[in-house]
Amino acid sequence: MKQSLILFSTLFILTSFSCTVKAENPSSSFQNSIEIPLGGNTYQSFGNKLEKINEEGISNWSESETEFSIYFRSSAPKEVEISLDLIEQQGVSEISISLNESFQLKLNPGESGKILIGKMRLKQGYNEIKLKGIDKEGSNFAKIKNLIISYDGELDLNFVRDNIDNRFYWGRRGPSVHLSYTLPENQNFKWFYNEVTVPVGQDPIGSYFMANGFGEGYFGIQVNSETERRILFSVWSPFKTDNPGEIPDEEKIKLLKKGEDVYTGEFGNEGSGGQSYLQYPWEAGKTYRFLNSVEPDGEGNTIYTAYFMDPEKQEWKLIASFLRPKTDTWYKRPHSFLENFIPEKGNIQRSALYTNQWARTTDGQWIELTEARFTGDDIAKREYRLDYAGGEANGKFFLQNGGFFDQCTELNSMHQRNASGNPPVIDWQILP
CATH class of the missing domain: 2.60.120.260 (Galactose-binding domain-like)
Structure with missing residues (x-):
């Protein structure tokens, strides 16, 4: 569609x-x-x-x-x-x-x-x-x-009809929307690559343009205030709680390494786990590149590492590398999402373009991902708010929400973009 x-x-x-x-x-x-x-x-x-x-x-x-x-x-x-x-x-x-x-x-x-x-x-x-x-x-x-x-x-x-499960809060934030990229079956993937462009004027405070999602966490860019923007990378703990203080030591996310000037700590409220972010003045209208890996360590744990391409220096910056215990997996469920995390800003429209998605197998083969399923959160599924859209436009995937616009994309619809045929060129030897 x-x-x-x-x-x-x-x-x-x-x-x-x-x-x-x-x-x-x-x-x-x-x-x-x-x-x-x-x-x-x-x-x-x-x-x-x-x-x-x-x-x-x-x-x-x-x-x-x-x-x-x-x-x-x-x-x-x-x-x-x-x-x-x-x-x-x-x-x-x-x-x-x-x-x-x-x-x-x-x-x-x-x-x-x-x-x-x-x-x-x-x-x-x-x-x-x-x-x-x-x-x-x-x-x-x-x-x-x-x-x-x-x-x-x-x-x-x-x-928004009721406040069951705090729906007034979620409804005022607006409907969160997602693109889940179709990954070939019967292959193991270690890396996922994506590019994101936020159009000028579509970056209000409270926006999270998540680029590289995986089964256990997410990686993208945020607008946190008038003066602060972040590159955020987080991994959920296998212990299910909204309070990081309740996580047993043996199930906590462990920091293995982090990049220069990167903050690391714990997060809560929507699951809990390890969080890292770099304050970085990214700009609307520019395209940014994201690369991350998911790899089991052979001892019942999995290592998650995220890199961000600094377009000014033309070099990959390490954000962080985390170890998630009691987990044995390669990269699963590559996806992107768009959300607003400040309820008072849910009446403002935001959008992003997602382009050039590639996944790399454990034997080094790049595979282009050109199909995605569009989905929404509970507020969208209940039709409490219908100001959301996503799919393909002009050869690119996109997501849009907030602002109370009238057009609406069918949930669970499938979308395709044309293949570029140009896999990312990465010098693996110099990744920090």
Whole structure:
């Protein structure tokens, strides 16, 4: 299935029409309604001070310059009625709610529950409802738990529906997507090579562009802050836990060697194991090369080593080499993935191009990998969010997520790129 790479988010254009409504909670004239919890579907889209969005919804809204955006996807154009589920109002305030038209809502102390706003028209695809503060007397403009969409007939909406297993957190991070490269059977592979290019403007903070994944870990580049970027290489422990402190000594990842200026330590939260990273100012628009190996040591352990090509010096840099105990394997499951690891940044689009994948057998033969399966995480599988895409475009594999774009690639679809026929040329004798 061929997809086109989308490099820019859709702009939502708001009309200037505005009317003021008084807070009231009558019964809706529509037969059906859906509650969209703000805790998993809302972002602070403007404002210098970070307000509080948690499982209860918007729990702090103190600054007049703050704007919130609520996102959901509609299966069809539809006239609907919009209401807010208000946590008890503490002071007098006035806020605005807008989609294709704008309403101003006056709130008084003591008001709570369903507050009717008015009728709006949804478009097919993703809709963005904006909340802005106009005036207030107390410390908060409002505390809001849910957005209520009332309608007649049929309507399917996609949004993060529940917080089971912390899905508000994962949903606000956005759907993670993967490319699993088809590896020939009945051969042992030691090395995997890949190239990654992040298009200019597609590298927001919180992005992890993972290039060289394997059955027990991953290797790629991150955007950690406005001033810091990393090359990250991690290997999971065979002991299953999210707390590295629980790993017995005999099952800990052991560092064998590391490159100059490389940090090494432990990681947790999503499995645990050994972590290494090099702070490196990689740039969007440039292509970077990754090489790593997986090799059993013959004593019931496996050694994992990662190299990054420094394009400025035109030399391979050692990131780290780890030993994983109780493991006996060659390179399995070569893959790449794209994720956002900061929930507050899940409304921003990111994408990457993955090109020139090669695997090298234990007897030194390079084999080009030109087929990949596209998959997504739990948030994608549940269709809580559908702003994800991946596959092949213009002869390259790609991944894209975040930003609430409308196009969506079928999960578990297979994709092929044209072979380049140019295996990497590596001087194995000078690898550090």
